[in-house]
Amino acid sequence: MSKTVKEVQIGDVGAQAASRMDGDRMALNVGPSHPTTHGVLRLIMELDGDLITRCEPVLGYLHRGDEKIAENMTYNQFVPYTDRLDYLAPLANNVAYAITVEKLAGIELPERCEAIRVLVCEMARISSHLLGMGVFGMDAGAWTPFMYTFTEREKLYSLFEELTGARFTTSYTRIGGVARDLPEGWLSKVEKFVDELPQAIDEVEKLLTRNRIFLDRTEGIGTISKEDAIAFGITGPNLRASGVDLDLRKDRPYSGYEKYEFDVPIGTRGDCYDRYLVRIEEVRQSILIIKQVIASMPGGLWYAEDAKKIFAPPKEQIMTNMEELIQNFMIVTEGPQIPPGEVYFEAENPKGALGFYLVSKGGGVPYRLKIRAPSFCNLSILEKLVPGHMLSDITVILGSLDFVMGECDR
Amino acid sequence: MIDEDFVSLLLKGREYLSVLHQEDCLTLQSDPAHIIDLCTHLRDEQTFDLLADLTAIDQGEDASTRFIVVVHLYSLIHKSYLRIHVNCLDNLNPEVPSLSGVFPAANWHERETFDMFGISFTEHPNLKRILMWDEYPYYPLRKEFPLAGIEVPLPAADVSEVTGANVDPAPMMGGPFVSSSNGRLSEAEPRGKDESWTEDTEKLL
Amino acid sequence: MYSNEVGYNSKIEGEVIVTRADAVVNWIRKHSVWPMPMGLACCAIELMASAASRYDISRFGMEVMRFSPRQSDCMIVAGTVTYKMAEVVRRIYDQMGDPKWVVAMGACASTGGMYRSYAVMQGVDNVVPVDVYVSGCPPRPEALLDAMMKLQDKIGNEPAVKNLSKEPVTSVAS
Numbered sequence: 188m189s190k191t192v193k194e195v196q197i198g199d200v201g202a203q204a205a206s207r208m209d210g211d212r213m214a215l216n217v218g219p220s221h222p223t224t225h226g227v228l229r230l231i232m233e234l235d236g237d238l239i240t241r242c243e244p245v246l247g248y249l250h251r252g253d254e255k256i257a258e259n260m261t262y263n264q265f266v267p268y269t270d271r272l273d274y275l276a277p278l279a280n281n282v283a284y285a286i287t288v289e290k291l292a293g294i295e296l297p298e299r300c301e302a303i304r305v306l307v308c309e310m311a312r313i314s315s316h317l318l319g320m321g322v323f324g325m326d327a328g329a330w331t332p333f334m335y336t337f338t339e340r341e342k343l344y345s346l347f348e349e350l351t352g353a354r355f356t357t358s359y360t361r362i363g364g365v366a367r368d369l370p371e372g373w374l375s376k377v378e379k380f381v382d383e384l385p386q387a388i389d390e391v392e393k394l395l396t397r398n399r400i401f402l403d404r405t406e407g408i409g410t411i412s413k414e415d416a417i418a419f420g421i422t423g424p425n426l427r428a429s430g431v432d433l434d435l436r437k438d439r440p441y442s443g444y445e446k447y448e449f450d451v452p453i454g455t456r457g458d459c460y461d462r463y464l465v466r467i468e469e470v471r472q473s474i475l476i477i478k479q480v481i482a483s484m485p486g487g488l489w490y491a492e493d494a495k496k497i498f499a500p501p502k503e504q505i506m507t508n509m510e511e512l513i514q515n516f517m518i519v520t521e522g523p524q525i526p527p528g529e530v531y532f533e534a535e536n537p538k539g540a541l542g543f544y545l546v547s548k549g550g551g552v553p554y555r556l557k558i559r560a561p562s563f564c565n566l567s568i569l570e571k572l573v574p575g576h577m578l579s580d581i582t583v584i585l586g587s588l589d590f591v592m593g594e595c596d597r
Numbered sequence: 598m599i600d601e602d603f604v605s606l607l608l609k610g611r612e613y614l615s616v617l618h619q620e621d622c623l624t625l626q627s628d629p630a631h632i633i634d635l636c637t638h639l640r641d642e643q644t645f646d647l648l649a650d651l652t653a654i655d656q657g658e659d660a661s662t663r664f665i666v667v668v669h670l671y672s673l674i675h676k677s678y679l680r681i682h683v684n685c686l687d688n689l690n691p692e693v694p695s696l697s698g699v700f701p702a703a704n705w706h707e708r709e710t711f712d713m714f715g716i717s718f719t720e721h722p723n724l725k726r727i728l729m730w731d732e733y734p735y736y737p738l739r740k741e742f743p744l745a746g747i748e749v750p751l752p753a754a755d756v757s758e759v760t761g762a763n764v765d766p767a768p769m770m771g772g773p774f775v776s777s778s779n780g781r782l783s784e785a786e787p788r789g790k791d792e793s794w795t796e797d798t799e800k801l802l
Numbered sequence: 803m804y805s806n807e808v809g810y811n812s813k814i815e816g817e818v819i820v821t822r823a824d825a826v827v828n829w830i831r832k833h834s835v836w837p838m839p840m841g842l843a844c845c846a847i848e849l850m851a852s853a854a855s856r857y858d859i860s861r862f863g864m865e866v867m868r869f870s871p872r873q874s875d876c877m878i879v880a881g882t883v884t885y886k887m888a889e890v891v892r893r894i895y896d897q898m899g900d901p902k903w904v905v906a907m908g909a910c911a912s913t914g915g916m917y918r919s920y921a922v923m924q925g926v927d928n929v930v931p932v933d934v935y936v937s938g939c940p941p942r943p944e945a946l947l948d949a950m951m952k953l954q955d956k957i958g959n960e961p962a963v964k965n966l967s968k969e970p971v972t973s974v975a976s
Binding site for chain 2: 885886888889892893914917918919920921922923924928929930
């Protein structure tokens with residue numbers, strides 16, 4: 188049986204190459220599946236030898252239809268989908284979504300709940316930055332920091348598992364509180380972890396920060412100026428590395444962040460090296476915040492008790508009282524009843540400012556939920572940033588921007 | 598500071614602008630023709646230079662204005678957001694001037710809004726689909742588009758020839774169950790909100 | 803003797819083992835499966851975690867995660883496969899050399915997972931033939947290692963010599 192040979196369609200790369208290139212340029216497709224393990228991003232590039240002259244990112248390879256799904260589910264049913272947006276720091280996404288809906292519903296949270304949320308957000312920040320820097324080192328050619336940071340992340344995973352039941356993709360928050368209270372002895376384990384963490388960060392820094400090869404590969408590469416960063420809507424550590432002082436935890440504090448003292452690292456030049464340094468320093472600041480939260484953890488309830496139609500009462504009451512049983516039934520079947528209106532809330536996620544724009548027409552299902560993903564906005568600068576660099580700088584630039592396709596494509 | 602003086606100064610001389618509400622942030626309503634001037638003024642004179650988000654809402658096929666483009670701006674000086682609703686005048690072929698000349702960040706946001714809703718942005722440098730593949734014929738976030746999707750051929754014809762794969766509507770039974778609070782209580786049994794079932798079974802008599 | 807070991811005593815049996823060709827070929831293949839991580843979404847993080855030092859995949863000989871399909875044996879589809887990505891997965895599968903296997907890791911790769919929407923392919927087995935499905939969202943690294951062990955058992959039972967003369971699967975492009 189003969190095998191018919193079909194012509195390979197390299198898609199629009201060929202067509203674009205034919206129509207736009209001149210002379211001896213080469214069209215290169217850094218395809219959706221590639222070793223820089225940031226996810227499925229496709230770059231269609233035009234090269235002049237080793238120099239990149241055009242770069243067009245193509246997204247959408249992980250577009251799962253989250254926003255359409257949100258219009259068909261109750262608010263609490265959507266929480267697992269928020270986990271998988273920025274899947275390196277799922278707890279931070281959960282918290283951002285919960286705060287958005289609670290703002291619209293006008294719920295005041297008890298202090299313990301807010302402190303728990305701050306604690307898990309900072310732990311998620313450490314987790315995300317550790318992976319970001321490990322993979323950044325791997326992209327630049329250093330394999331060992333990846334192993335070191337992953338070991339620390341495994342310790343974090345054990346802590347998350349004890350708290351929420353899952354290593355990551357935790358779905359920990361609910362509208363009106365968190366799913367369960369802190370287990371006994373968990374806080375002391377967290378404290379032990381953050382006491383040992385600076386040593387691991389020091390080891391990674393010893394390997395990378397003054398490393399001649401690393402410096403050569405990252406200094407002066409991928410410089411984003413202040414004006415460009417603001418104009419392209421970049422937020423988070425990338426923006427701060429370019430010298431702009433915007434940290435939503437300080438400028439628009441939420442969930443009790445104003446009670447804790449911490450510094451915000453700002454870079455000077457906006458190149459890849461600055462972005463790396465900003466992230467390492469942010470991990471150290473997160474350790475400070477966690478220590479403060481543990482020292483001052485208030486007692487009390489972990490959910491808003493007066494949010495009657497929004498947060499399901501505890502199980503013992505559901506099983507014994509009629510009214511709580513009915514309340515639970517209504518919340519589970521119809522969803523938390525959120526009043527009509529619109530709200531936009533951005534939280535300072537490890538990748539940038541994760542925003543949720545929620546339009547509700549009453550009832551338990553959102554009318555429109557827009558997820559403003561920081562990675563989507565951070566990647567839009569690639570078209571302007573990449574041309575002029577060498578081909579081998581691509582991995583370093585992508586690694587320093589630290590994006591996640593899960594939230595970029597939603 | 599976003600206070601009464603700020604609002605009245607902004608509204609002075611701009612009849613096309615009105616305040617919708619100030620519940621979580623100042624929300625203005627503008628018409629498409631003046632949106633570029635308004636945004637340029639906000640960016641240059643009022644320090645709202647960070648475009649946080651640009652998206653759209655579909656009010657449904659029966660609404661008088663079907664598509665509303667919503668722009669969120671952030672000011673580092675005022676440390677607050679500003680929301681602008683732009684009503685699209687035409688329900689069938691909505692068109693809004695593109696803000697990518699004022700905010701380069703709007704480029705991709707507008708592509709995504711075009712991809713999901715079909716709203717065209719005039720004078721956009723590269724108005725192509727960004728999340729779905731280029732030949733996809735529908736606009737997914739419109740209210741009449743079912744969550745499960747509509748059958749279309751797979752974007753790569755040679756792959757579907759060999760494997761027989763197709764873009765099929767996703768099976769919805771067993772899906773997330775939500776009960777609707779409108780209507781009779783006897784019909785308020787939780788059922789999947791999108792009932793484009795893909796399995797048809799004959800009911801036994 | 804009630805022993806399931808493949809025991810071999812060189813003093814009794816000499817320096818030569820007699821066995822089936824299949825057993826030798828399969829034994830070699832299953833202990834050096836080189837995975838190609840098709841890491842698409844969150845499951846890729848668990849895949850990386852299983853390659854890290856706590857759940858060492860290197861004890862099975864599988865730490866050689868080659869991102870080049872020409873140099874790998876097993877494609878681990880980790881994450882949601884959208885319709886836009888499906889053709890890429892199929893093309894990369896075709897570029898792998900025989901013998902090749904596919905592990906669908908996670909709920910999204912097996913059946914589409916919790917994403918029942920217009921853009922997600924309900925299972926990667928619509929475009930590539932899958933050998934082992936791993937459930938979980940995401941599967942724990944132990945579950946992935948269990949799946950790789952099941953894959954090893956499956957490889958051990960293959961009629962390797964007969965497969966050499968079999969026609970290869972129709973590929974999209976050569």
